[in-house]
Amino acid sequence: MKLLIKGGRVIDPAQGIDKPLDVLIEKGRIASLIQPASRVRPAMDKVKTIDATGCIVAPGLIDMHVHFREPGFEHKETIESGCAAAAAGGFTSVCCMANTNPVNDNQAITLMIIAQAQKANGVRVYPIAAATVGQNGEAATEIGELKTAGAVALSDDGNEIRNSQVARLVLEYASMFDMPVILHCEDMYLSQGGQVNEGFVSTELGLPGIPNAAEESMVARNLILAEMTGAPIHIAHVSTAGSVDLIRWAKARDVRVTAEATPHHLTLTEKAVRGYNTQCKMSPPLRSEQDRIAVLTGLADGTIDAVATDHAPHDDRLKIVEFDKAANGVIGLETALGLMLRLVRQGQLDLPTLIQRMSTAPARIMGLPGGSLAVDQPADVVVFDPEQEWTVDAMCLRSRSHNTPFDGWSLPGVIKATIVNGRIVHSG
């Protein structure tokens, strides 16, 4: 069966395309990009057509940082419900973090995640394996075997690798297998007990603060280790101006570093926590307006390579509690594109750059298919109307958890179709 996406504005940063084109999909692959005026039309009898008038047609979004909670916390999210949320948000591929229970630090869990994903809706799921056994920061995992099983990167996620020698060994060893190491940068001594960004808001609320230095000192260490080892590292959820500067410095020295920022850090500041809103409790914490602008500037100029949601489902039992007892994290798959499109509307970013940061760049960093609409590439495509508004209703999202600070927000960007491997996995 052929699929023709007709009448849309095709944006494919990988090929430098931004113009009206029709996209023909055949046998799960991009068959051709057709000039709308062209007389060369596919035979229409066996073609399903998607009318993309007024819509953007782009390579499917790729989220390189999600938490699908399976195995271990299926009441928060399963791979199946996570994939439904991903498709609804325009994502065709996701990389899921290793902090499951048991931790994905061995081949069996990696294979199990892949097997569960095959039963879901078709969104591509790539496991990220733990960098150290049990994410304890003590001994490297069997990186070669994990790669063979299908893991695409390594990360201890929310845990820093505190021991610098272990971090060095992981980087050196992983680089043999071309596995990027994703680093959560937080000096746990500096952030210990911290609940929110250290600043006026933490003082007002009487909550222990997490200084920018907790992130920046660890970013600096990791950049220096990356330079020393020559291994590729990826800095997860950058939140401070100082981190952006450090990454910029490292890139100028040709350190193999990439970085991501989340839609919530690009949208909200510490002020959102006022009133003890646990939906805004996250790690790293929401920072100051100055930090937010710096991260956004870094995203626009390419210092920050990618947007990742850090989709972190938690049930009410962990969110409707005292602030200092609440879990960190917010869900993000279904609101990411809308929040980013708001920034486009505000003139902070242009659409091709946005698509590049949400699709092309994550594909390149993680070495995944997708991220481009080039002919013969797998047909992973998103079609969305960038102007149409919708209202976030936390309870109606596909994720099993509803922990979002954006409940009730009106966001631009309605997903018309999410297509994976030529198959429509979500249509709106």
Place this chain on the structure above:
Amino acid sequence: MRLNRKDLLGLEDIAVDEIKLILDTADSFKEFGSRIIKKVPALRGKTVVNLFYEPSTRTRTSFEIAGKRLSADVVNFSASQSSVGKGETLIDTMKNIEAMQPDLIVVRHGSAGAPHMLARMVECGVINAGDGAHEHPSQALLDMLMIRDVKGRINGLTVAIIGDISHSRVARSNIYGLTRMGARVRVCGPKTMIPAQIERMGVEVFHDVRKAISGVDVIMMLRIQLERQAGALLPSLREYARHFGLTPEIIKAAKPDATILHPGPINRGVEISSEVADCQRSMILNQVTNGVAVRMALLYLLTGGAGDETAD
């Protein structure tokens, strides 16, 4: 006459008129304490629940006495003997208590913001009796009543608050209340105990006690929480006492009539020497007396005043 609010969660958002109303009402309740029969029927038939998640003898007792002097039925609920130990969440505990239809809940909790969460969840009024390192409004109100008693006013005075400002709910509430009433506020303590950007609350920051108390009208000492020393905020208590303790020698830097306050319980020889704690200018015990009057005022004003006066 009543406060036009359901809850009293802090002094951050309170108006000058509201503070005056509370202090004036407290003034009128003060004399009940010296009566032979220390009881009026103002809150007869009202139920007040003291919900204490942190041990606190003085604040709980003060609220209990205040409620009883107004003839309210006061029920004490302390977390250690409750279902909290069985894993019940705060919201569930609260919903259960609310189902018993109290008129007011007085809550003390170790987590900043817990009373705010509760106030959103329940219909009845909530008084914050101290939440983490956030606010302790009734303490600040009694401090303000004390200052007004001794100095006749708050407007135009200079007050120095000395100690662990970072972890002090008393300091935050006093900063809000005192600055709102027109006082100048200084805070003083080791750098490790001064929270980020506190100047933005309209206070001046000092690290030298002599300079901090120079020329002030009121010195408010805070309790050093001995258990927090493990956090390495201080090299030692001895070091703290030597550099930040209020001693007869140090106090010479202050105005001769400077009033000394302390929310208690005091650590003699740490933040305050015995000589200073027991001197004429120390109002530490008078504060406790005023505490009952202020809490009577809060209970009275938040329950809408006299409930069933016709029955008398």
